[in-house]
Amino acid sequence: MEKLGLTKENWEQFIEWIWNFVPGLISAILILFIGMWVIRIFSKGLRKFFQKKDYDETLENFLYEIINIGLKILLLILVITQLGVQTSSLVAILGAAGLAVGLALQGSLANFAGGVLILFFKPFKIGDFIEAQGISGTVKEISIFTTKLTTFGNQLAIIPNGKLSNDNIVNYSSEGIRRDKIDIGISYDSNILEAKQILLDLINGQELVMQEPTPEVIVTELGDSAVTLQLRYWASNDDFWAIHFYTIEEAKKKLEAGGISLPFPQRDVHLYSKEMS
Secondary structure, eight states: HHHHHHHHHHHHHHHHHHHHHHHHHHHHHHHHHHHHHHHHHHHHHHHHHHHHTTOOOOOOOHHHHHHHHHHHHHHHHHHHHHHOOOOHHHHHHHHHHHHHHHHHHHHHHHHHHHHHHHHOOOSSTTOOOOTTEEEEEEEEEESSEEEEEEETTOOOOEHHHHHHSSOEEEEEEEEEEEEEEEEEEEEEESOOHHHHHHHHHHHTTOOSSBBBSSEEEEEEEEEOOOOOEEEEEETTTTTHHHHHHHHHHHHHHHHHHOOOOOOOOOOOOOOOOOOOO
């Protein structure tokens, strides 16, 4: 009987706990759904606000993600509090969980810090063509933890911000103009002055090539089978590759038409026979 009485008492306590807990549970669920709806509406309004103000796109994306995550964390705390968890206990739990998560996700925290550094120092922005971590591409997106590049072959490259902010970055778009250098080998029998003039006429005849600084052709190497000429000129980033590939093709045509020989690597093999005695 004592056993039955204890079981009955426990059951009554359980029923009482359920009746006390259900209203808080229902309130927490309502707060969760209403809160997510409010956050979604607020996020859309925030996007429109950024678009109207025309802020830097990198800053817009970073602030949007920070605010969005922050609001969801606040909503989660509000929902847990509604379930009856004391605020002091919740703070202690979050502190312990934060420490554990921080130790487990050191790499992610480093990526977050890297994202902040990229946002603050702005070594590049969306739309810039950069080279980093052995990858070259156009910056498509800068988020809290990673940076996305679209490569020359239209692949998507994702680089962690931690590594990106602590290594060398080459930004090809920051200055607006670039200098190209094209190496062309001619034979030792060819006239160097004539070859240099042909190349200068070729590059100066292109309207998209900048005339200041002045294009030039110099001798950079006396190789084993060729004299290396280097054609140097400046062009805008938008026109750079079009000029580069056109110049390589036309240089071969113009030099050959002008009687300039373009050698290729070759090796002479001499055979010696030894008379048998």
